[in-house]
Structure formats: C-alpha cells, structure tokens
Amino acid sequence: MMINAMKEADPRLLRVRMHKDGCKFLSISMRNAPMTPDFKKDKRSEKNMVR
Numbered sequence: 001m002m003i004n005a006m007k008e009a010d011p012r013l014l015r016v017r018m019h020k021d022g023c024k025f026l027s028i029s030m031r032n033a034p035m036t037p038d039f040k041k042d043k044r045s046e047k048n049m050v051r
Helices: 002-007 024-032 044-050
Strands: none
Touching: none
C-alpha cells in the first residue's frame, strides 16, 4: 500500500514524499518492514530483538 501511495497513481491515497538524501534510512526501513495481512506493521521481529 505504501508503494502505491508513493507512486501517487491513486488519487484516493495521501501523497507520501521523502527527500532521497535526507531520509535514506527511513526509505530502507519502510521497504524492509514486514506487514500483516491487514496492512499493519508486523512488530514480532522487533520484540524478539529486545530479549
């Protein structure tokens, strides 16, 4: 869903824009973050790192 919002192809979605140099790690993090079937971030991997 975020990829579609960033493409700005669907006028129903909010436009998401990031500065390519200033938000390098944010972009990488968003692309690598796992998602649940209902389009929420899957935080199981983050919880495992705390222990």
